[in-house]
Amino acid sequence: MAINRLNNLTLNQILSLNNISKSFRKLKALDNLSLTVEEGSVYGILGPNGSGKTTALGIALGVINADSGSYSWFGRTEDGQRKRIGALLETPNFYPYLSALQNLKISAAIKGVKEEDAHRVLEIVKLSERKNSKFSTYSLGMKQRLAIAAALLGNPEVLVLDEPTNGLDPQGIAEVRELIINLGQSGKTILLASHIIEEVEKVCSHVVVIKKGQKLAEGEISDVLHEEEYIILDTEDKEKLHGFLSNSSYVKNILKEKDRLKISLSNGYNAYELNKQLVKEGIVVSHLETKKKSLETKFLELTK
């Protein structure tokens, strides 16, 4: 029984990175990064440019060698799992003198997928009409869509998409996001790297936030990226207020903003209770304002 459960657990694990470090000359791109992606999740890797997202995915996809650490796909460490994964890493890489269709046929042959599947994926990304044009004649957006098509070849159970909306026009961005949402709902496991917080928020179920190759936060999207409340306070006797708040269990942290205090409350408390407590202590506030942190602020704060 216990063994069965253990087996199920490892089966559900699609990708795990264990203490991966990687330096490019003096630059430390990844610093002991670990993460686990479970089956069926849409897992976002959120971080500013240069935070190590592509490096992490490149290592998982076998094109970059880690300095230390290990990774496994589907619970296996040996090479050869990549044919089960559809991936788009950084930039679309194709033979410029070949047509879109010829390029996809090469990818299909390497993956061991039937060549006819190229037509299906070209249809999905709306490139069928231009399938016989050379890749070199494609616009950036079309190249990106072709790369997504290549990732979809063979209908893989896992998709790795590194900045998939890069270079697309607004309509293209909306289409690709919808495609990812639909794929996620159809039960596929998706890894999405992005520096755009709305994209991760709209599409993902789980997220890891990384900066300078280190993990800053990880968890379900609602836990990591929920909109946090904070309160702005002002009063005559600032010393007394600050002294009280510093020692209060209500308060998670205090920031001085101009001449006011900006605080965030511990879980389970709200402004009403805080105010009641202040009155009890004989502190009368001249200003009390509840605000919600925008996702951008949250992101900037996380990656500060």
Added chain:
Amino acid sequence: MMWNILKVEIKKILPYRPVWIFLGLYVLLLPLIFGFFKNSTSNGLPLDVSKVYGFPGVWTYLTYLGSYFHVLPGFLIIMIVSNEYSYRTFRQNVIDGYSRFELVLGKMSLMVLLSLLLSFYLLLVGLFYGVANMQEMNLSIISEKIYYIPLFALQGFAYMTLALIISVLVKRSALSIILFLVYILIIEKFIQSFLPESIQLYTPENTFSDLIGFPWKGIAMMMGVEMKELALSLAIGFTVAYSALFLGLSYLTLKQRDL
């Protein structure tokens, strides 16, 4: 598996124009230049037409001329490998599922195919000249020294492995082509000059070139020129060993490199 890998390599290069330009040059120039030998008695070497163009001499003279043509498929391999770097398609091939080993296997299979195709072409050219200069129908005289054709195939493959390791290391096509030529023409001779005489003949390009010896060796020796060449069995052994070494080094280089 090997067949599938070769098919992918063929798909990659069939519409690539330089492939057809280089192969076209090869197909056109080889028989033309070989034909010119007839008119070039001015180089001091007495030329007996029936000896050079008839069987079995045609195999030694034609493969000797052909050995200078190996640089063309060498250039082609360099351009193909450099493209894989600059288009980042080595990276894409790995993402799609190839191992680094299969990347090298792909190029190796292409090199085998090229050397077989070109050797077959040489066989046809040889038959053409040989039959045209044949006095009497004699099958045994045709097959005499025809073993120069498989030697030629091995030689072409070996030069391509040298082109492969250079382009895998250097990544850039123009620089690789220059290095490839300069290595063959200058660097190896330079290295040889530092080696003790007993091992001078065992440098890579020299073992490749000794697979098909200098056809005017007899005359040269009569004129008092000393010709130092490896025994054929040694040349074959060392050529195979060097080719394997270059392939292995190409694999190790790709393995430890980020793509």
